[in-house]
Amino acid sequence: MKRNSFIYCLGIGAFAICSSLISCKTQQQEIQSSTYKFDFGTGKIAEGYHQVRPENMYDSAKGFGFLDAPELEAADRGGNVLENDFLSSKSPFFFTVDVPEGNYDVKVILGDKEGTSSSTIRVENRRLMVGKTETKSGEIIEKNFSVHIRYPEIAGTNKKVKLKSREHDYLHWDHQLTIEFNGDMPKVAGIEITPNNTAPTVFLAGNSTVVDQANEPWAAWGQMFPAFFEPGKVVIGNHAESGLTLKAFRWHNRLENILSMMKPGDYLFIEFTHNDQKPGNAHVEPFTSYQEVIREFMAAAKEKGGIPVLVTSMHRRSFDENGKIINTLEEYPEAMRQLAEEENVALIDLNAMSKTLYEAWGETESKKAFVHFPAGTFEGQEEDFADNTHFSTYGAYQLASCVVEGLKKTDLDLVKWIKPDIPTYNPANPPAFEEFYWPLSPRVSIIKPDGN
Structure with missing residues (x-):
């Protein structure tokens, strides 16, 4: 490599x-x-x-x-x-x-x-x-x-x-x-x-923006998340997978798998939108079927004594001529915000924080947070990588930092298990790319993850 x-x-x-x-x-x-x-x-x-x-x-x-x-x-x-x-x-x-x-x-x-x-x-x-x-x-x-x-x-x-x-x-x-x-x-x-057998588990349900990406140079916030918490006090169980929708997560028995392990006091973080908005048999509408399926996820977790947490999806990297983020996710994040308020469920508004973060970077610097690499960077890579949905390891870590910062604003008991040395994160002033350290793993893929 x-x-x-x-x-x-x-x-x-x-x-x-x-x-x-x-x-x-x-x-x-x-x-x-x-x-x-x-x-x-x-x-x-x-x-x-x-x-x-x-x-x-x-x-x-x-x-x-x-x-x-x-x-x-x-x-x-x-x-x-x-x-x-x-x-x-x-x-x-x-x-x-x-x-x-x-x-x-x-x-x-x-x-x-x-x-x-x-x-x-x-x-x-x-x-x-x-x-x-x-x-x-x-x-x-x-x-x-x-x-x-x-x-x-x-x-x-x-x-x-x-x-x-x-x-x-x-x-x-x-x-x-x-x-x-x-x-x-x-x-x-x-x-x-x-x-x-006693620490609460934080189960993550989501898509390619959350999953533990297996290969360089791809990454997602869920695989960075465990490093922010006190060992022995809480365990992160990332069950997200690339390309999945809310409905497919159920069809593939992934929600059932989570529920089979869930115990009272565990958490279920839910972050879906990117694939759910696309046409097809898994499509859902923001203020109707999207909310309905999320309600089903929440009800299933509550039945097991679990605590649901909603996470609005981060924006895609899409800038207008004025350097502002274009909302390609339509009304789905707002539908989740309203659902959290109606159901009195904790919300982490990653969508809002990602807008601030991307605009702080700007159109050029933000490429470093996504999989943008020239041809030949990795073995077998004959074409440029220019992916505006999936993150580099640097970008994934910044999104995880946003999720942790959003978590701090909730009243969940989980907050007390965030490591005490984790600094306050301001998405309007993110750490520089050059300050981030990530030694590359030997596993590399030139194939883009499912989903967009």
Whole structure:
């Protein structure tokens, strides 16, 4: 893969099919009590840990290992058994573990007793967990994050999520937790993965502007969202998928999949419009069928004890001759605003904030927030990318910042779990592109995501 010239500165579980709901519930509880511990390196093994050596590629019999790992280097500094040795690489590497469906808290031990390190951690489909984290020479640190794992099989039924063909290669429908270690020089000494059955889950229902985009250079706000919250306190479950409408989200059993995992106190964020406004059998009208289907989503969540939250869709990148955003989403955002007021449901007005944000950038600078790259930037890319709907990683992070800022204006309990060091975000004065750091993942696609 070519790196673009302006790289952003910026044991093991098994899930059995049960003969009855009672036995299934009992077995699931037993599995969910497991903690998975891994000691990276070739030195002595910490008690209760599985050793992970450079050559340990994923093995289904063991239930863990590396995926397509580049050349990994092992080092042993002596001293503390868990912290004395580590694995590192100059290229991104992926470690995967078989785990049951559910939420997990992950602790990663990083650093080097005789050198520095620099790590960015993502999971599954490039879902950001830990931003650029550097350690000084001799420094060993722990970084924690929480992750949601979903299966296509819907618990308690004989149904499955109807996956699109390209989703079969995604890293988030495969019954595993996959962790991507990226950055200038990640040095990983250990990992602990512990089930979290109590923290509220924030389920995201949406389209390509929300989804965990699997490949560079595409991104969406949902995959940046987890990095804004306190680990262990709340878990983000992004179930959005490119090209979907409200109706298709139901037809594909995705809402049913969410509801099968939802517990009282969980949240359902709903953001749809881009595809719903198009003609076809999934089309809905703003103040009638659009509102009606959203009401059905909200009612289903409330029946499970969940808390619905409405998010108006961000604008497309479309400027008039005066540098103002053209509203291509018609009356749909206003229909959602009115629905939130009528139903007394929390609203995050991303549509309004995106207008301010895009106009603050202007027509030229805003290209950096979208997938606008000249031909040849990425391997196999023979034509220019000029996508005015889908975001670059920089743009996706700014939209996520807007969502978090909108969340702060609600009275939801979720607000208290936003990390205390997250600064106030002003869409009228966004951080510069050059300040954003995102080391590229090795997975690249020259195919535009579904939807527009």
